[in-house]
Amino acid sequence: MKDIMLADTPIEQRAQILRDSCDQIEERSYTRKFEQEEINDLRAELANVSIQIQTLDNDLADIRADFKGKTKPLQERVGKILDExxxxxxxxxxECFKFIEPDTGEVGWYSPEGYLLESRAMKPEEKQRTAFQTLRRTGTDN
Structure with missing residues (x-):
């Protein structure tokens, strides 16, 4: 079998001659080969479409950068709120206030609002009473 039947006949007449001389006509799917001019046209179209896509991608990158710049501080604030x-x-x-209680052997730190922040056992150097500790009133003394 030949690769191209009726190669010397003009393309416009080939289909009619093949129809008249074949054994049977069937519906089939196949890949039609492009002519060089069609290939050149498709390459030019590909270049134009690629340029348009690149332009739109650049615009999208600018929009994303702007959007990211606006959302980043908000996301950082959300993270801080979640941590809190x-x-x-x-x-x-x-300022925090340290109190040494020699009677109980504890040391505690209080916030300005009066909440206990931390407590621990006294260290040896903290066991010596001061005059202030002897005179102190914590508000719970009667």
Whole structure:
């Protein structure tokens, strides 16, 4: 079998000659080969479409960068709020008040609001009473 039947006949006449001289006509799917001009046209279209896609991708990257710049501070704030909710309060740095209780052998630190922040056993150097500890009234003394 030949690769191209009726190669010397013009393309416009080939279909009619093949129809008249074949044994049977069937419906089939196949790949039609492009002519060089069609290939050149498709390559030009591919270049144009690729340029349009690249332009749109660049625009999208700019939009994403702008969007990310707007959402980043909000996401950082959400993270901070979540951390504060997990810990039950906010982390602050400020004056805290240390109290040594020689009677119980404990040392405690209180916030300005009066909440106990931390307590521990007294260290040996803290066991010496001061005059202030002897005179102190904590508000619970009668």
């Amino acid at each position: 909710l997990k810990s039950g309060g906010e982390y602050v740095k400020g």
